Amino acid sequence: MTTPPLSPSRPPSPPPDLDPTDETQDFRFLSLAPTTSTLPRRGEKDFEPHGTVSQSSTLAASRDAMHAALSYTRSQAPKHALVGVLELESGITRVERERGIHARTMGREKGGGWELLPEEALYLLERGGLEVRWRGGGPGEEGGGEDEGLPMSLQAAYAFLVGAQGLNVERYLVYAGLKRSGYVVLRGPAWYEGDEERHYGGPPAAIEEEKGWKRWWGMLFQGKEVGQSPPAMGPLVGKGFYRSHADIYRLLSIVPCHDPTTATKHENTSSASSQSNRALEDSGSPRLRPCFYVWKPSTPYKKSAPGAPDFRVAVLDARDSSFPTLQQLDDLLQSVPYNPPPASMERQPVQKLKHGYRNIILAIVDQGVVSYMRIADAGFCKEKLYDRLGRGTGSKRGGGRGRGRGRGRGR
Amino acid sequence: MIIAAWWPDLRSWPWSNKSAHQAEKPINGRPPRAPRPNYNKIHAQPLPVNAYPLPPFIAHNPLSWLHIAAVYIRENLSPPPSHPEPHYRALWLASTGTIHVTDEQTIRALWEKGFFGKGSLSRSEPTWLEREKRKLGVSAADTSEQWTRQRREERRQFKNERAKKEREAIEERLRQETGDAANGTAVVRSENQREISIVHEEQTTISSSTPPVNGPPNQPSSSHLPNPPPQHLPLPLTIPNREHLQLSPEETFFLVYALDALTIHLTPTSPPLPLSTLLNLLCTHSTFPPTPTPTIPPSNPFLISYTVYHHFRSLGWVVRPGIKFGVDYLLYQRGPAFAHAQFSIVVVPSYRHAYWRGRQEAEVGRKGKSWWWVHAVNRVQSQVLKNLVLVFVEVPPPVGAGEGERDGQGGGDGQQGQGEEIKDITSLLKRYKIRELVLKRWTPNRSRD
Numbered sequence: 001m002t003t004p005p006l007s008p009s010r011p012p013s014p015p016p017d018l019d020p021t022d023e024t025q026d027f028r029f030l031s032l033a034p035t036t037s038t039l040p041r042r043g044e045k046d047f048e049p050h051g052t053v054s055q056s057s058t059l060a061a062s063r064d065a066m067h068a069a070l071s072y073t074r075s076q077a078p079k080h081a082l083v084g085v086l087e088l089e090s091g092i093t094r095v096e097r098e099r100g101i102h103a104r105t106m107g108r109e110k111g112g113g114w115e116l117l118p119e120e121a122l123y124l125l126e127r128g129g130l131e132v133r134w135r136g137g138g139p140g141e142e143g144g145g146e147d148e149g150l151p152m153s154l155q156a157a158y159a160f161l162v163g164a165q166g167l168n169v170e171r172y173l174v175y176a177g178l179k180r181s182g183y184v185v186l187r188g189p190a191w192y193e194g195d196e197e198r199h200y201g202g203p204p205a206a207i208e209e210e211k212g213w214k215r216w217w218g219m220l221f222q223g224k225e226v227g228q229s230p231p232a233m234g235p236l237v238g239k240g241f242y243r244s245h246a247d248i249y250r251l252l253s254i255v256p257c258h259d260p261t262t263a264t265k266h267e268n269t270s271s272a273s274s275q276s277n278r279a280l281e282d283s284g285s286p287r288l289r290p291c292f293y294v295w296k297p298s299t300p301y302k303k304s305a306p307g308a309p310d311f312r313v314a315v316l317d318a319r320d321s322s323f324p325t326l327q328q329l330d331d332l333l334q335s336v337p338y339n340p341p342p343a344s345m346e347r348q349p350v351q352k353l354k355h356g357y358r359n360i361i362l363a364i365v366d367q368g369v370v371s372y373m374r375i376a377d378a379g380f381c382k383e384k385l386y387d388r389l390g391r392g393t394g395s396k397r398g399g400g401r402g403r404g405r406g407r408g409r410g411r
Numbered sequence: 412m413i414i415a416a417w418w419p420d421l422r423s424w425p426w427s428n429k430s431a432h433q434a435e436k437p438i439n440g441r442p443p444r445a446p447r448p449n450y451n452k453i454h455a456q457p458l459p460v461n462a463y464p465l466p467p468f469i470a471h472n473p474l475s476w477l478h479i480a481a482v483y484i485r486e487n488l489s490p491p492p493s494h495p496e497p498h499y500r501a502l503w504l505a506s507t508g509t510i511h512v513t514d515e516q517t518i519r520a521l522w523e524k525g526f527f528g529k530g531s532l533s534r535s536e537p538t539w540l541e542r543e544k545r546k547l548g549v550s551a552a553d554t555s556e557q558w559t560r561q562r563r564e565e566r567r568q569f570k571n572e573r574a575k576k577e578r579e580a581i582e583e584r585l586r587q588e589t590g591d592a593a594n595g596t597a598v599v600r601s602e603n604q605r606e607i608s609i610v611h612e613e614q615t616t617i618s619s620s621t622p623p624v625n626g627p628p629n630q631p632s633s634s635h636l637p638n639p640p641p642q643h644l645p646l647p648l649t650i651p652n653r654e655h656l657q658l659s660p661e662e663t664f665f666l667v668y669a670l671d672a673l674t675i676h677l678t679p680t681s682p683p684l685p686l687s688t689l690l691n692l693l694c695t696h697s698t699f700p701p702t703p704t705p706t707i708p709p710s711n712p713f714l715i716s717y718t719v720y721h722h723f724r725s726l727g728w729v730v731r732p733g734i735k736f737g738v739d740y741l742l743y744q745r746g747p748a749f750a751h752a753q754f755s756i757v758v759v760p761s762y763r764h765a766y767w768r769g770r771q772e773a774e775v776g777r778k779g780k781s782w783w784w785v786h787a788v789n790r791v792q793s794q795v796l797k798n799l800v801l802v803f804v805e806v807p808p809p810v811g812a813g814e815g816e817r818d819g820q821g822g823g824d825g826q827q828g829q830g831e832e833i834k835d836i837t838s839l840l841k842r843y844k845i846r847e848l849v850l851k852r853w854t855p856n857r858s859r860d
Contacts, residue, residue: 257722353849372854385744
């Protein structure tokens with residue numbers, strides 16, 4: 001028997017990536033919220049009622065706090081009210097004057113006013129920060145004073161804005177979820193189906209040079225390079241005298257693998273894009289693209305100079321797509337810039353592999369529930385573990401965790 | 412100053428005895444454990460092929476110069492053998508399609524140098540004999556299975572203790588509250604009594620199903636220790652070792668083809684199998700039921716999985732089967748004796764070449780894995796603190812089918828090149844291409860910084 005979940009009176013819009021049945025929430029912190037500046041911690045979980053008065057009073061206090069928080073009357077001074085007019089043809093909502101904190105990250109200036117994209121307007125409308133009006137007197141009626149437009153209902157706004165400008169429900173859910181978590185979210189350049197997004201080539205030339213220099217150094221000091229081709233039916237490592245295991249491992253490496261520090265086959269952007277497009281069309285699988293650029297809340301963001309995004313998000317519907325094929329993923333990863341592991345990870349091979357050389361975030365939407373997954377080009381062939389054999393394992397010298405007490409999760 | 416950068420030295424690890432000392436100190440008042448074996452020494456060779464690095468060069472110590480010179484001269488005059496002589500031997504069992512190693516020294520060598528194979532009666536390292544000896548009181552050596560059992564026992568005891576303390580705290584609070592209320596209503600009291608009786612029921616179920624913490628006085632507590640060495644048994648003179656080492660097909664082929672350290676025999680007295688015969692056997696048995704064909708297409712499951720196995724082995728990883736975690740392989744940095752696996756591998760064949768279009772293999776692959784499958788695998792891996800890696804293997808067309816054709820240019824018409832008798836496995840392996848993608852769940856709430 002568990003404490004009943006308080007679902008009927010949940011806050012109106014829970015973040016879609018949190019399962020509210022995951023945890024029984026203690027809402028007592030809400031009553032403290034106005035007085036404290038930091039986020040309050042959640043209370044401890046009780047799994048079953050044990051009949052003590054203290055437990056039941058705690059539960060009652062939590063419920064009261066939640067109801068008090070929900071019953072708080074939110075009001076808005078008329079001078080802060082944002083009123084926009086929706087242009088049905090373009091899906092753009094026009095606001096006369098921008099106000100408030102959202103103007104810093106949303107919408108764009110145009111002709112003295114402020115233009116909102118469908119997802120931005122819908123998000124602000126959902127939050128209660130914007131009032132959308134019909135243009136003119138009503139739908140289908142042209143003319144009439146601009147200020148005489150009637151307020152649009154939430155249902156009508158959804159009906160008109162979802163579907164406008166390539167916005168679908170999946171994309172809006174991802175957008176709204178990320179916005180509610182505090183991120184700055186903008187459309188990527190490949191928003192529409194036909195858009196040609198940039199195809200990024202390999203790494204900057206400086207890295208290539210360094211590689212060449214390193215190879216030269218390696219040839220000089222790391223022992224002999226593999227000269228003759230390995231025998232057709234083995235053995236790859238014949239009888240002989242070997243000074244180090246690295247020599248043996250070098251003889252073993254014959255399987256080609258993808259080198260993430262070079263572009264796969266796209267040299268220049270325009271022809272590469274159309275080429276991989278054709279290859280994908282041939283295979284019959286749709287093309288994936290990063291449709292949102294996302295900046296962390298902590299990243300200083302300027303509307304005039306956004307800078308490189310922290311994450312690139314592609315949105316997929318879980319019901320009508322399966323895990324992408326290698327072709328799709330390759331195409332997708334080529335469309336994001338080269339982002340190698342930072343130099344601080346030089347001595348941590350596992351961290352480097354986890355970071356990868358290019359990465360993209362897939363948002364998989366299943367009937368309103370969003371699950372995010374990060375995919376990165378690991379580049380195992382750039383991490384020659386055998387070169388580290390004599391040196392131990394970086395920070396985990398002396399054999400790592402080994403047989404610790406009570407931290408085993410399987411070997 | 413030690414300069415050993417050119418030739419990493421495996422003979423002297425500076426931290427080689429640390430772990431043994433640490434184990435002797437009692438931690439948190441628990442009884443001390445026997446010192447662990449020095450795994451750095453036992454597993455100094457990462458492969459069954461030996462390498463002989465020079466001893467460390469110490470600039471200010473002339474003795475080390477002499478030592479290096481002596482070793483250098485001696486090894487040049489009579490080079491020590493790189494490969495085991497004679498070859499390690501293993502048996503192919505046609506009835507089960509498995510490969511067994513029964514010689515004890517070979518078993519030890521294969522396990523110690525590169526963690527090959529699995530003990531047929533053990534979790535991974537073949538320790539059945541040690542455990543038997545310990546059970547019979549002949550030996551006091553510890554095995555990893557016993558460590559695990561003991562750790563689980565300790566954890567369960569800890570949890571029982573904690574649950575007991577929590578129960579007592581609740582009971583205490585109940586007593587206080589009823590005491591505070593002095594003449595509390597009967598309803599409250601009866602509720603409390605019901606709770607207490609539930610608690611008592613729980614206690615009895617716990618004590619009946621699992622050994623209790625500080626058991627009831629009529630049971631000797633020592634009986635709950637894992638495998639107590641009984642003292643009054645007569646010591647048997649010898650215990651026959653009933654355990655053998657089983658090698659996976661990929662391990663076998665790696666040891667035979669790549670390292671030339673192992674030979675496979677059909678019977679203990681028969682001559683070793685030639686490599687092409689062995690390859691054919693392994694490819695045939697990679698499907699169920701075995702499908703004997705004279706020609707082997709590159710889409711054969713064994714060829715694909717061996718490509719992946721060989722790739723990661725050649726990079727220096729210790730590759731072990733990952734069925735316990737629902738994946739194809741696990742990657743260990745130095746081996747399972749040192750640390751947990753860091754990565755778990757799922758092999759995904761990719762039929763990108765035009766030759767495969769419309770063929771059965773490609774159609775199965777093109778439908779792709781469902782998102783539910785991907786999430787399930789990923790959840791399991793994050794639960795066991797491993798990183799999921801999807802390894803895509805681009806399968807080449809058979810030789811002769813895709814000659815001179817580029818991607819997307821129309822493939823063979825199905826008649827030619829169904830597969831071939833493999834005469835050049837090295838160049839076949841060179842035609843596969845591997846790409847690794849790391850998958851990780853991304854949570855917006857934790858990526859904010």
